[in-house]
Amino acid sequence: MSPEDEILALREEVAALRALVGPSDESYAKLQLDVLTARDAAKGAEAELGTLRGTITEMSTQLARAQQSQDAVQRAYLVGRRSMGGVARRFRSRRR
Amino acid sequence: MPRFSVLTTVFDPPRNALVECLESVRQQSLVDWQHVLVNDSSTLPWVAEVLDEAALRDRRLTVVHRKFNGGIVAASNDALSAATGELVALLDHDDVLHREALEVMSGVYDESTVDVAYSDSDRIRPDGRHSMPFFKPDFSPERLRSQNYITHLTTARRSLVIDVGGFRPGFDGAQDHDLLLRLTERARCVAHVPRVLYHWREAPSSVASDPSNKPYAYENGRRAIQEQCDRLDIDAEVERSRYDGCYRVRRRVVGEPLVSVLIPTRGSHGTVWGCERSFVVDAVASIERLSAYRNLEYVVVYDPETPASTLLALGRIAGRRLKLVPFAGEFNFSHKMNLAAVKSIGTHLLLLNDDTELIDPDSIGVLVAHTQMPDVAMAGGRLLFADGTLQHAGHVYAGRVDHALVGWPGEHPGPYRMNVVERECSGVTAAAAVVRRDSFFDVGGFCEQLPGNFNDVDLSLKLRAQGYRIVWSPFASWYHFESASRDPQTTDLERDVLLQRWRWQIECDPYFNPNLLPLRSDWLERPQPH
Numbered sequence: 015m016s017p018e019d020e021i022l023a024l025r026e027e028v029a030a031l032r033a034l035v036g037p038s039d040e041s042y043a044k045l046q047l048d049v050l051t052a053r054d055a056a057k058g059a060e061a062e063l064g065t066l067r068g069t070i071t072e073m074s075t076q077l078a079r080a081q082q083s084q085d086a087v088q089r090a091y092l093v094g095r096r097s098m099g100g101v102a103r104r105f106r107s108r109r110r
Numbered sequence: 111m112p113r114f115s116v117l118t119t120v121f122d123p124p125r126n127a128l129v130e131c132l133e134s135v136r137q138q139s140l141v142d143w144q145h146v147l148v149n150d151s152s153t154l155p156w157v158a159e160v161l162d163e164a165a166l167r168d169r170r171l172t173v174v175h176r177k178f179n180g181g182i183v184a185a186s187n188d189a190l191s192a193a194t195g196e197l198v199a200l201l202d203h204d205d206v207l208h209r210e211a212l213e214v215m216s217g218v219y220d221e222s223t224v225d226v227a228y229s230d231s232d233r234i235r236p237d238g239r240h241s242m243p244f245f246k247p248d249f250s251p252e253r254l255r256s257q258n259y260i261t262h263l264t265t266a267r268r269s270l271v272i273d274v275g276g277f278r279p280g281f282d283g284a285q286d287h288d289l290l291l292r293l294t295e296r297a298r299c300v301a302h303v304p305r306v307l308y309h310w311r312e313a314p315s316s317v318a319s320d321p322s323n324k325p326y327a328y329e330n331g332r333r334a335i336q337e338q339c340d341r342l343d344i345d346a347e348v349e350r351s352r353y354d355g356c357y358r359v360r361r362r363v364v365g366e367p368l369v370s371v372l373i374p375t376r377g378s379h380g381t382v383w384g385c386e387r388s389f390v391v392d393a394v395a396s397i398e399r400l401s402a403y404r405n406l407e408y409v410v411v412y413d414p415e416t417p418a419s420t421l422l423a424l425g426r427i428a429g430r431r432l433k434l435v436p437f438a439g440e441f442n443f444s445h446k447m448n449l450a451a452v453k454s455i456g457t458h459l460l461l462l463n464d465d466t467e468l469i470d471p472d473s474i475g476v477l478v479a480h481t482q483m484p485d486v487a488m489a490g491g492r493l494l495f496a497d498g499t500l501q502h503a504g505h506v507y508a509g510r511v512d513h514a515l516v517g518w519p520g521e522h523p524g525p526y527r528m529n530v531v532e533r534e535c536s537g538v539t540a541a542a543a544v545v546r547r548d549s550f551f552d553v554g555g556f557c558e559q560l561p562g563n564f565n566d567v568d569l570s571l572k573l574r575a576q577g578y579r580i581v582w583s584p585f586a587s588w589y590h591f592e593s594a595s596r597d598p599q600t601t602d603l604e605r606d607v608l609l610q611r612w613r614w615q616i617e618c619d620p621y622f623n624p625n626l627l628p629l630r631s632d633w634l635e636r637p638q639p640h
Contacts, residue, residue: 064497068519
């Protein structure tokens with residue numbers, strides 16, 4: 015048997031064996047590619063979720079800052095109202 | 111008390127702003143000062159009148175009229191020449207000093223070794239309200255090489271300013287950054303006053319309002335940093351960042367020292383991005399696949415339950431560069447890492463958790479280059495959770511141990527752009543950090559009384575106590591699948607050990623600021639008193 019014939023026979027034997035035992039090298043590579051594609055898709059989806067999560071975290075800080083500012087304005091308003099109340103009382107008592 | 115000369119160059123300012131600027135100096139609580147005003151040939155005729163009238167009213171003002179417009183550098187040098195005070199303070203023609211600015215700053219110079227001092231600052235909006243306080247860290251030379259975070263209020267001994275050559279022509283727009291770089295190289299001590307003593311006006315044409323207003327300033331800033339690197343023998347190329355006013359110092363590694371990658375593992379498996387992975391195998395594989403730095407050895411300390419298939423896989427990936435070190439005892443991260451360090455031979459140690467994956471190919475080189483500076487013992491990188499949010503951007507010790515800005519978007523520049531610049535910090539996580547071998551052993555390695563937590567905090571603080579700097583870089587990055595592989599609960603015993611050793615340091619982080627809320631890591635300001 016010539017070497018070419020021998021290789022051909024061996025290839026046929028490999029093909030027969032593969033048919034017996036299950037997925038071929040090609041299908042394994044294809045499956046692996048599918049897994050990697052699915053992993054990248056999952057990574058992308060998780061990154062999108064992360065962007066949202068991160069934005070929420072950052073916005074929580076901004077919200078806390080805004081609440082602090084609101085408290086400060088409220089305090090300033092109350093202080094102003096108290097002092098204006100005093101002025102109004104003095105004004106009313108003078109009119110009487 | 112040393113006397114201040116306040117230096118102000120004037121060129122066509124808004125009239126009200128100039129008047130407010132003059133008034134803010136006149137009303138200083140400290141009465142003995144000199145205000146040097148250099149009119150750089152303003153085209154508005156009233157400028158000279160306003161300055162001359164002010165000088166007539168108050169003899170503490172020195173007004174110089176330039177015959178020709180020479181630009182900010184020439185005018186600043188004229189101001190410096192006319193100054194007579196022992197100290198100088200820089201004030202822009204439309205900005206405002208806090209009433210106690212000079213008094214507080216001059217108090218800092220009572221300490222005779224202080225040569226440069228700066229304060230916190232805020233902005234004056236067009237409607238006159240104050241906003242955006244910038245609460246700065248204490249002196250951070252690495253950060254100053256990445257951005258002029260000091261800006262205002264800058265003060266210095268006049269003799270030092272003259273010694274370093276004053277303001278340099280050719281650095282217009284970045285002349286203050288250039289001056290600060292040269293001053294801080296020579297200063298015996300650089301002090302920071304954590305108080306807002308300077309109010310920076312957001313004029314429509316100013317950098318405060320829009321950083322893209324003076325594009326030439328950023329190129330000059332880049333050159334100023336490059337020249338500092340050349341002066342200090344830092345082998346690096348400075349690049350402008352995509353963020354105006356920020357720069358990247360791209361350091362080159364001297365030689366190619368052997369880096370030992372120390373990884374403790376139990377051979378754990380877990381699911382990340384929908385796929386089952388062997389953490390340690392994938393951590394090593396990611397370095398082998400991506401890293402531009404190749405002179406590595408891997409020292410993997412493994413527990414008895416580590417599957418044989420994991421060890422075989424590691425051997426296939428790393429070949430003869432792999433050292434497997436068995437460890438049979440109770441879980442003790444510190445003990446395992448110390449053992450790995452003893453078995454390693456590299457001059458630099460990459461402390462690496464097994465649940466990591468390399469992102470940036472330059473990461474190891476970036477960290478090694480930093481630790482080749484004699485005064486930098488450890489450098490850490492940016493770590494991201496699997497969803498891309500920030501896990502680590504340096505430690506913050508503000509009453510407790512935190513990771514700065516944990517959970518923020520991974521690509522967010524952060525407050526004051528702190529996440530896109532290299533900077534000093536009090537500590538970095540040992541999940542991915544390079545430490546110089548000699549420094550690691552000098553401080554006794556990891557503390558084995560801290561088996562699970564805070565061992566990296568302790569190592570960082572020991573190194574800093576020896577006088578070393580610790581640098582964090584956004585240009586070295588890994589994923590860290592921490593939550594997927596470990597429960598980060600701390601024990602009372604570990605907290606006690608840490609506080610016994612470092613209570614003061616855990617409460618006073620020099621790279622944080624007392625005006626920021628403690629027990630948080632998001633740089634939220636304390637409510638300001640009215």
